[in-house]
Amino acid sequence: MKRSGRRAAARAELADELDRLAAGYRSLVSNVAHAGVHFVGRKHVRDLAFGPDGPDVPYVLALGPDPDPYVALILDQDFTAAFASDINGTFARRRTRELAEALDFARNHPLDVDCAQAVRLVHLLEKHARLHHAAAQVDTAGRWDRWGEATILACLAQLLPSVERARFVAEQRGNLGGDVPWWEHFDHLFDVTIKMPRYAWELRRGGWRERA
């Protein structure tokens, strides 16, 4: 499979996993709401129940309407164990830099959250899942064209000052995105290419002027 195809498949897989995580948090919020509690904490009971080598099982602590004392509840042991395994598996499998960064936001939101935060996290996970689903579609459709286009833009960007390169490439990709016929892609890239030396000169001159 080509690199872009692998990336599309990885994105689609990640999107599915984010959807599952969102569904997990949604169920958790729903369970907690039914139990009439307003705080859910996650405690690793590995040391307490299974010892240091035991499984990483979340132990759900719920604070009921009566704030005294904390009531230890495991709302649904199968669910919480499966959910923890899902989260841990997701993080363990995602070792590439791009996907690890994509998951950072979820890693930073453990189950030690109040219900309002958990609801926000569900929305956040669903939003990222939608983004990755859409990105997977972009990666899959017409990827040869984008490979050629990305290569040309990357070569042209070498003429620019380093701080301008990423913006130039992203802006031109944005211009060429959507339903643009191939001849317009060609026309656009051709015109940008022939104007590039002057554009690069203007940017570099601007940089020198600022430094002076």
Add this chain to the structure above:
Amino acid sequence: MANRPQRVTAPTIQVLAAFMSDLGRDDWYGRALSQHTGLGAGTVLQCLHRLEREYGWLESRWEDQEVAASEGRPPRRFYKLTGLGQREAADLLQQRLSGLLRLSPDGGGA
């Protein structure tokens, strides 16, 4: 630092006229301007660069990533006129227009 241009080229006038044609629009991007004015993509790129970075007449922002992703494409860079840009562009277009009227047979002759 915004500079006042010493010489404004015809393509720059065309790009400014496009912005002035719809002041409420804040989602002009390179290819849309190129299609609207008939100018090449590279020419529009240069004009936008000068108007934004050298003169301070334009400001730009990235399109919301979620909106772009929902349409299955990369986000675009949107441009719009600043307050200064609107005033300067209006002055400039008025000067050019009055110049053209003076040159026209019905414009009083010059």
